[in-house]
Amino acid sequence: MKLNELRDNPGATHKPKRVGRGPGSGLGKMGGRGIKGQKSRSGVAINGYEGGQMPLYQRLPKRGFNKPNRKRFAVVNLGLIQKFVDAGKLDASAAIDEDALVAAGVTGHKRDGIRVLAKGEVTAKLDLTVTGASRSAREAVEKAGGSITLPQQPATAEAAAD
Numbered sequence: 001m002k003l004n005e006l007r008d009n010p011g012a013t014h015k016p017k018r019v020g021r022g023p024g025s026g027l028g029k030m031g032g033r034g035i036k037g038q039k040s041r042s043g044v045a046i047n048g049y050e051g052g053q054m055p056l057y058q059r060l061p062k063r064g065f066n067k068p069n070r071k072r073f074a075v076v077n078l079g080l081i082q083k084f085v086d087a088g089k090l091d092a093s094a095a096i097d098e099d100a101l102v103a104a105g106v107t108g109h110k111r112d113g114i115r116v117l118a119k120g121e122v123t124a125k126l127d128l129t130v131t132g133a134s135r136s137a138r139e140a141v142e143k144a145g146g147s148i149t150l151p152q153q154p155a156t157a158e159a160a161a162d
Helices: 078-085 098-104 135-141 157-162
Strands: 074-077 114-117 127-129 147-149
Touching: 074 078, 078 114, 078 135, 135 147
Parallel strands: 074 114, 127 147
Antiparallel strands: none
């Protein structure tokens, strides 16, 4: 077998339909599109239209709600912070705030703040200042001799009335 003898199996390829090339082709005049109407025109796509039947996306029940002003936090695990401390990218002796975490590359951006979760082990004595932390993350840091400082939450109207 030589390169010039390679070819597809019989029937593997088909010649393209040449639409609108006269009555003898079987696809002349209207090119297989029928007569008139929206679908006979070019540039028409009727996605989701089911011929007047109620479309599927309207028949299914709607659920949920996306809060337009929700807060989105960047999530950082304690194990990742410990890994960066061990690599020398974060200084455990100094206070670590959100800007230091972003500068070290622990997270790409802080969004509406950084929230620390307790996945992984922490051995260094860390002094963290972040927007949020899980209870187990706070306990793990305090067990290692460090502390997590959270900013004061704004007082609600109910708390001010008391």
